[in-house]
Amino acid sequence: MSGESFTAESVIEIVKEYSQASGSNKAAVKLQEFQKSVESWQICDQLLRLCPQKDVAIIAAQTLKTKIQINFKELPISSHEALMQSLSSHLVSVKEQDSISQAASKQLCLALVDLIYQMPHFQSPVSSFINKFNSQSCGDTNAKSRMDVVLLDSLRYLPEEIDNKTLGLGENRRNAIRNALSNDAPLVIRFLDEFLNNAIKETPSRTEIFIKVFKCLGSWFSSELVPLEAFISCNIFTHAFSLLNQTDLDIDLQDSICDTLCSVAYICENIARYEQLGNLLFENVILLQAAYHKEVAHENFDHVLNLTRVFTETAEAFLLQTVQCKSEGLGRPVIINILLDCCGHFDFEVADITLNYWFRLSEQIGKDVALLAYFKPYFERLLVALCRLCTYSDDEQDSSADYFLEFRSRARELLQDCVYIIGAENVFNYLHGMLDELSASEQQWRQLEAVLFVLSSVAQGINIQENIVTPQVLAKSLSLPNNTNRHVKQTTVILIGELAEWISAHPDVLQPVLQYLAARLQESSLNEDCAAALMHICINNSSTLVSHFDTLVELLRYMNLKDNQSAVNFLRGLSTILSQQPPESFNAQMQKLCSLIAAPMEPLLSNPKENTNLLVHIFDRIATVLCYTRPPFKPSGDQTHPCLPAILQLWPLLSAALDAVKDSNLLTERCSRCIRYAMRSLGKDFVGLIDPLVVQMVRLYAINRASCFLYLGSILVDEFGEEKAYSNGISSMFTHFTQQAIALFNTKNGYVDNPDTVDDYFRLCNRVVQHCPLVLFSSDCVDPVMNSLIVAVSIQHREAHASVSTLLSNIFGFNRNNEEVWNHIHKLFLTYGEHIVEHCICAAIFRLPHYLFKHIDDILVALSKFDLNSFCMLVAATFQKLAEREETINLNITKDQLSECYNNFVKSAEKQRFIEQLKILYNLYR
Secondary structure (H helix, E strand, C coil): CCCCCCCHHHHHHHHHHHHHCCCCHHHHHHHHHHHHCCCHHHHHHHHHHHCCCHHHHHHHHHHHHHHHHHCHHHCCHHHHHHHHHHHHHHHHHCCCCCHHHHHHHHHHHHHHHHHHHCCCCCCCHHHHHHHHCCHHHCCCHHHHHHHHHHHHHHHHHHHHCCCCHHHCCHHHHHHHHHHHHHHHHHHHHHHHHHHHHHHHHCCCCCHHHHHHHHHHHHHHHHCCCCCHHHHHCCCHHHHHHHHHCCCCCCHHHHHHHHHHHHHHHHHCCCCCCCHHHHHHHHHHHHCCHHHHHHHHHCCCHHHHHHHHHHHHHHHHHCHHHHHHHCCCHHHCCHHHHHHHHHHCCCCHHHHHHHHHHHHHHHHHHCCCHHHHHHHHHHHHHHHHHHHHHCCCCCCCCCCCHHHHHHHHHHHHHHHHHHHHHHCHHHHHHHHHHHHHHCCCCCCCHHHHHHHHHHHHHHHHHCCCCCCCHHHHHHHHHHCCCCCCCHHHHHHHHHHHHHCHHHHHCCHHHHHHHHHHHHHHHCCHHHHHHHHHHHHHHHHHCCCCCHHHHHHHHHHHHHCCCCCHHHHHHHHHHHHHHHCCCCHHHHHHHHHHHHHHHHCCHHHHCCCCCCCHHHHHHHHHHHHHHHHHCCCCCCCCCCCCCCCHHHHHHHHHHHHHHHHHCCCCHHHHHHHHHHHHHHHHHHHHHHHHHHHHHHHHHHHHHHHHCCCHHHHHHHHHHHHHCCCHHHHHHHHHHHHHHHHHHHHHHCCCCHHHHCHHHHHHHHHHHHHHHHHCCHHHHCCCCHHHHHHHHHHHCCCCCHHHHHHHHHHHHHHHCCCCCCHHHHHHHHHHHHHHHHHHHHHHHHHHHHCCCHHHHHHHHHHHHHHHHHCHHHHHHHHHHHHHHHHHCHHHHHCCCCHHHHHHHHHHHHHHHHHCCCHHHHHHHHHHHC
């Protein structure tokens, strides 16, 4: 329907087709075209007025909201008031309260708030909403209820939408809105308090109104707009805690109350500003402990989770007081005891909520001896609780099994972080007694596995000289019978891997450990964990295991070719042992290992599409060996590089593979990784393979545009760019790559759709600038490269943007000792300096997210260092253009504001730091 007109009837048919076909592509395309069209404004209004179908109402409401957020400029100013009246009318006309109607109502509320925020003359939204949606004049009970809901929803979204960057409000309008809301906040609190008081008196109580009131209040608290005096003097807090003490409280209502209290707790971290509120919150929250125990007794699990959230957020809010004040005021340990009480609950989900608190507390304790002694008993209680909670359920088919494994993973991280407080040796001493009392029987294996799990979590903290408890724990683990449950075996294997450093100091246990792991390796379910354990053992015992190398290589045969990560982990360990081999045997051993890995490759290359996964695994394993193998000596003079024979043996296969897999970017990238590590391994000794590789790369890049060839090219430049003998070859390669890459960038959405190419190409350019700058600066490529760089400044991909900024920073930060190169760069500054400065500043203001400002800062710093006076003039020209932009006029950004920003920018140039000024400009415009 591209280019065709839409009608209300045709849109209803499209929505119907979309719904019946479960979001079919054809209907989705039609729907998107409709939503982008200018006529959708009027048609959506018609649909909301005339069409009773709920799915149509949702689409219409959502479309209006999106149009207001993104395409608001399509509307003439004269129609704004009419649209506001229309949205208000649609809101109060939604009669039913099912989930679909609520979804449409939410979209309409958001649309109304977003519309008002983009109407600069509209200064008092709170008063307007209260007057517009006042239910006092409604005689009909249902109509009154509907008006109340609309009003509370509208008030709720007012603070939430202030910082919605999609609206592009600009700092001036945001400040005006925030001031207006702040002035009206006492009115909102009085209104909510009155609403709540009236709702409580009604019979039956209006649960929905309670929920809306607390959601609205939470929103205002999150935005820090609630006036403390007005809030503390009202009854809302009292009602909230009174409701939480009811055991039969509606769960949705409890959710909303707890969300609000969590919002209050969050802002109370600023205790200097919210001390009175913080004290009020703390004293009321600790009284909820009785309500918590009632909920536990009544098995109201969702209620228990909500209260635990409140306890945890409150504890986090006053974390610094807990550490600094200890037993006084907000630092009283009562809140820690409450959290430990929650960790005593039988279900791990309750304790899971508290874990972040324990992470943060352990960070605050640090190495302070007094704090370590004070908090140690609490962490010992936590350890006992986690040991119990990490025990597998009796139900192997438990629906929460995945969540339980995630909890165990977080618990492991916590134990690793806080073990220094208790001491790993103390944990081993404590749990060793439990270990001796447990067996691997069907009745006890779960408790045994949980103990081993905790031991494995803290094992890296064991002093390698400890020789009393650890040998006994290891001996007990190795002596478990073969028919032990697989979970126990798995955790035992992990424990052994975590003890790798300790084992390196006790070589007498190495042989039984290897025998145990070799036996477990033959069990497919333990393959990956065994391989990881062997990797740690090999890395920490590489010199001791040199004589076992052949035996360990044979273990590779037990690893399934399809189980890639196991083999990669094990090969990493084997490579460290290979690196310890004596020079006379190193070549033969490396060739043997590489041959074993590469043997299955050749027949698979006849049909790479069918064998993609297997080929990926083989490439990954070859790359692992080449990456982690360090030769036993550095060649000098006429000596052959130790790794060269093995790489030459692999080379015909890798070169053939590169051609065979050219139609698959995935396989091409994996194969190129092998070549990359081969180049890095050999360094200058790669020289004999350069020419055929460059010819092959240029040929294949013209076919498949795989960016990994650009990456390989950058490594070649890194290794050989300063060798004059290769300057012509590098120049030719760079020219070919540049022509292909820039042609790709010049296609529609070329930069956005090909971020890997942007990243790898400009990395290649950067290596050229570093090692052979004249290849770029004296060639015909320099202008296309600079123009592409300027456009690429706006790309939002993190790695690609980093490559762009690094290149620009290095160009203008080049060492001035090379006069010929500096002259070229000076010409580039004169030609492109103004465009670069303008694009950098405008990209930060209008397009880039905050986290990329550091890259823009690097570019601006390099330019300011290159020529400070000229740079300031270029900035002035950019600000002059900013003053003339439509956005500046629409957002009421004054000349004084821009002048102040410019002056601060110039001062920042002297300090060589622009990030703060870029953020100020960003907020001013967005």
